[in-house]
């Protein structure tokens with residue numbers, strides 16, 4: 001019997017999701033033994049023509065990481081959708097837009113200027129920025145067109161399962177692959193992780209006072225955080241109440257607050273949930289003190305929506321901007 005075929009593909013992301021597959025360590029040998037990789041651009045040399053030549057639905061599962069930001073990415077994920085029985089949105093960029101979708105809160109032209117002309121480390125006297133069509137020495141050149149909005153994978157293709165994380169942990173990947181190979185995947189459209197909040201399993205949850213009341217917000221580098229006490233009880237923003245459980249809280253164990261990388265746990269807007277939770281905990285006294293506390297939150301969008309702008313009410317898509 002032929003082995004199940006697996007494709008791994010990469011869009012707008014940092015490469016950490018591919019790394020996390022390698023983090024399976026010796027278990028990767030079992031995976032490689034049990035399946036046939038047909039695409040994994042960061043690790044193996046396959047060509048898209050080989051995928052195009054496969055019959056439709058011939059690939060058992062495609063693990064697609066990264067947000068969708070240009071025409072080439074959209075073309076490849078649509079090809080993989082056609083050729084795959086199961087598509088898993090792999091990692092928080094694919095599930096929720098991730099860090100790349102913070103771009104949806106900015107103007108694309110400004111972002112290009114920062115990246116290609118105004119950055120202190122860039123020398124670009126002619127101010128050249130990438131464009132889809134250009135000419136060089138009489139030759140026409142083309143590049144993928146960049147979209148104005150960054151989209152999560154299920155905004156572009158039908159997705160069967162979601163495996164969030166930045167990146168998903170090795171144990172989450174191993175459980176998902178085991179369920180897949182044993183034919184024990186849950187209901188289609190499920191998130192392959194717990195449906196509870198991170199606080200529900202966090203070892204510091206018991207240290208939370210009955211009522212948390214924050215009189216002063218501080219950042220982690222400004223204080224010596226107590227390694228046994230809930231971060232919120234110390235006035236340090238921790239995204240645990242609005243974040244999906246399942247990572248085994250490595251950040252908390254390292255005495256760093258959660259930044260929310262597993263995304264929302266109940267399909268709500270992660271940032272709205274966290275700001276609502278925080279609002280109920282702040283004890284500012286009067287309006288001026290409350291404003292001072294809010295103003296003290298450096299980079300609110302990056303704090304509350306770092307991994308989920310494309311899945312949020314705030315920046316799912318910029319008003320009046322069509323990608324096509």
Ligand code: SF4
Pocket residue numbers: 198199202203204205208229230231232238239240241252257258
């Ligand atoms: S807020 Fe953070 S530190 Fe406190 S219980 Fe939740 S995850 Fe743990």
Ligand code: SF4
Pocket residue numbers: 166198243244247248249250251252257258259260261262263
């Ligand atoms: S503790 Fe939070 S930021 Fe850290 S891995 Fe878990 S979900 Fe991600």
